[in-house]
Amino acid sequence: MAMSAAATDGTGPATMFEKIWRRHVVVDRPDGYTLLYVDRHLLHDGSYNAFKRLEAAGMKVRRPDRAFATPDHYMPTNTRDKSAIVDPNHRRMVVGLAANAAATGVTIFDIGDSRQGIVHVVGPEQGITLPGITLVCGDSHTSTHGALGCLAFGVGSSEVTHVLATQSLWQRKPKAMRVTIDGALGFGITGKDVILAIIARIGAGGGTGHVLEYDGSGIRQLSIEGRLTLCNMSIEGGGRAGMIAPDDTTYEYIAGRPYAPKGEAWDRAMAFWRTLPSDDGATFDREVTLSGPEIAPMVTWGTSPEDAAPVTDSIPDPALAADAARRDGQARALAYMGLEPGTPISEIPVDRVFIGSCTNSRIEDLRMAAQVAKGRKAQIPSWIVPGSGLIKEQAEAEGLDQIFKDAGFEWRDAGCSMCVGMNGEIGKPGERIASTSNRNFVGRQGKGVRTHLVSPAMAAAAAVTGHFTDVRHMLKA
């Protein structure tokens, strides 16, 4: 029997977050701390220390059936041969994950298995991520999974050990914030543009201490891929997690995936999932609303994801900043980025393009980039790094790889690659990269590298024109 999510509550309308939280309480302490049960736990090749700590303490993995691993951060994306990893420390991470999985009984999608990929792409793709669950991973972009209507958040390495040992975590209940996108999004506007517009509004720390629920007609129209992109960058707005209520789009996406329920279990799950959306009249600690039709293709110009502007804008002038701290911050960011105030964003030349990462490496992202690349030529080095082996295969079955290759793009294997550069795939100092990843921090894509965050369509447009271009004109053409 599926229990109503709010069955333990007798006190009126609840948010989706509240319903999922309550359902996972193991122990509530009087001091406000909760031991929260973790339904599913994702691991990657950066989880080395967490396993090492567990072993050193002589502890076992409590629920290996609830943990799933895949190497993504340290694996190069130009080879599938682990022995080809040059740096011994990197190789230790990738090889170590397989050894740890084998020793503990944790399921692994290893290199050579087409299910391998970026952990936040693999979870939803395999049906491991499901509505109503709690899911954690030792990676800040775990917020991605909330797109399917679950509570998913990133944790540190010690907390990974804790989850391995106890399948639970001590948490203080975050606050809830609703971000409403009111009205339909314009032509060519993607989940990436929406989240960059949100972060520009609330600031990089705007969601700190909150779980963000996205709602409104502008959200409902998004595909699951678009929703995953949106929730992925919740952390860039400071959010503990991001979530979107499940609907028919969600159920269609989940149905038939390997780890999703089937048959009668599916019916029981559906009955529960339909109780998850926030009740009418549920109150949020904070509400923010953006107008959907007003969101334009976004480009970041600085060194924080909050430094984002429509492609039709110009680089801001620090002299006009609200206060001295902001003025200094903007000036420092523009100095690093090598940009002058007042320069139209569409006139900024780009040196390199990276299409990939847990933010934007899914099939829809590749389709949109291919639509722009088709029949055109990349003017600058441009990489496509699919989010998983399965996405790579699907793209090849659809002929997308050929479109990219014909346009001079490099077609690579699945992994985090140049989003974080841990595997050594980085840009050159001073290089300006149009990137579909999630962080434009100083040095994120290599020392001295200047990162501009954009959608896959905008990245492809930059690739074929050599500068930022309002992709809406190219999609219409």
Next chain:
Amino acid sequence: MSGSETTKLIPFDRLTATAVAIDRPNVDTDQIIPARYLALPREEQVSHLFHDLRYRDDGAPREGFPLNEPTAAGAQILIAERNFACGSSREHAVTVLVDNGFRVFIAPSFGDIFNNNCFQNGALPIRLPEERIREMLDHLARRPDARITVDLDAQTVTGPDNWTQSFEIDSFRKQCLLTGSDDISLTLRHEPDIAAYERRAEAHADWL
């Protein structure tokens, strides 16, 4: 279950030390320790704290970066601006700070994951109002050798002119820091609760 006696953390109660100020908002954990050092053994990460802000391309210390000032030697308190240590969940951001002697971080706000990671490593993140941080930074600019006292039990930060500011902390986290107990040993005492939860939950959601 074996291993319930896990590593004890060094208890934290009271600290009097000098402080270093990182005077800019949104300092992300990529700045605290760049990704290229994360695969190194912990002991080799120590020298890479704030690496790219701290050192020039030729490896020489960058003049003007607070950690390169002579007064930074021995500092155990770091004062920062809003949204300190946002971004990546890398726990190395805490451990590299701890291994460089820092036990207390004071800022108007922290990245949530960094905040949690601090408590896993015996470090204390303190949130103070922006105006108070501004005053502390101004004071520190005039007197970089000023000693600050952090008293966890009393929940106060006291400056050299005897100004005192109280701070909030979850009593759960406070007790863990004061006793140096780690989460896992506490949780293992709740093993029967976890097992009972699992029986309950699996009856309701048998598809997981």
